[in-house]
Amino acid sequence: MSNPTFYYFDGRGRGEECRLLLALAGTKYVDTRSPYPMEQHHKDLATFGQFPYYADDNITLSESVAIECYIADQLNLAGSTSAERAQILQFATLPNDFYGPYYIHFLANDENGFKTFREVIAPRFLNKLEAILVKNGGTYLVGGKFSWADVSIFNLIDWFHQQRVGNISEVIKHYPALLSFYKKIGEIPQLAEYLKNRSQSEF
Numbered sequence: 001m002s003n004p005t006f007y008y009f010d011g012r013g014r015g016e017e018c019r020l021l022l023a024l025a026g027t028k029y030v031d032t033r034s035p036y037p038m039e040q041h042h043k044d045l046a047t048f049g050q051f052p053y054y055a056d057d058n059i060t061l062s063e064s065v066a067i068e069c070y071i072a073d074q075l076n077l078a079g080s081t082s083a084e085r086a087q088i089l090q091f092a093t094l095p096n097d098f099y100g101p102y103y104i105h106f107l108a109n110d111e112n113g114f115k116t117f118r119e120v121i122a123p124r125f126l127n128k129l130e131a132i133l134v135k136n137g138g139t140y141l142v143g144g145k146f147s148w149a150d151v152s153i154f155n156l157i158d159w160f161h162q163q164r165v166g167n168i169s170e171v172i173k174h175y176p177a178l179l180s181f182y183k184k185i186g187e188i189p190q191l192a193e194y195l196k197n198r199s200q201s202e203f
C-alpha cells in the first residue's frame with residue numbers, strides 16, 4: 001500500500017468504510033474529495049466511471065467492497081481461512097442490503113417507504129445482527145477477534161446515526177448489544193483519532 005490515493009465525494013456514503021480501514025492502517029494517503037456531480041476526468045479515470053476509486057503503486061480499484069477487501073487484507077483483517085474469509089465477507093456485503101432500499105426511498109422522498117424501512121426492512125436484519133453479537137460474546141463478529149466484519153458493521157451503525165432523512169437513527173436505539181459494540185469499536189485508538197477529527201458532511 002505505497003502512495004495510496006482514495007477518491008470519493010465530500011461525504012461518507014460508500015467511501016467511509018475505506019477511510020476507516022485506511023485510518024486503521026495508519027498509512028498516509030491522499031483523500032481526494034471530488035465535487036458532485038463527478039467531473040469528466042474522474043469518470044475517465046475510475047475503473048467503472050464511478051467512485052469510490054483507489055490507486056496505489058501496485059493497483060487501481062473500483063467497487064467499495066473490493067477496495068475495503070484489499071486494505072483489510074493488508075491489515076490481516078480479512079480472515080485467515082476460507083471459512084473466516086467468507087464469514088467476514090457476509091458482514092462486509094450486508095450493509096448494501098440496507099443502503100439499496102433506503103436510497104430508493106431517499107431519491108423518491110417517500111415517507112411511507114421510510115416507514116417500511118424503519119419498521120420492517122431494518123429490523124429484519126438488525127434483530128439478526130443483535131442476536132449474532134450476543135451469541136458471540138458481544139465484542140467481535142467473526143472468529144473471536146477484530147476483523148473487517150467489525151469495521152463494516154461499525155460503519156453501518158454509524159450510518160444509522162448520521163442519516164438526517166427518514167428518521168432512521170430512531171431504529172438503532174432498540175439494539176443495546178449493537179450500540180455497545182459500536183462504542184467499543186469506536187474506541188480503538190486509530191479509529192477514535194480519525195472520528196474525533198472527521199468533518200461533518202451532508203451524506
Ligand SMILES: N[C@@H](CCC(=O)N[C@@H](CS)C(=O)NCC(=O)O)C(=O)O
Pocket residue numbers: 013014037038049050051052062063064065
Ligand atoms: N457498487 C458501487 C457503487 C458506486 C456508486 O454508486 N457510486 C456513486 C456514488 S455513491 C457514484 O460515483 N456516482 C457518480 C455518478 O453517478 O456520476 C460501489 O459500491 O462502489
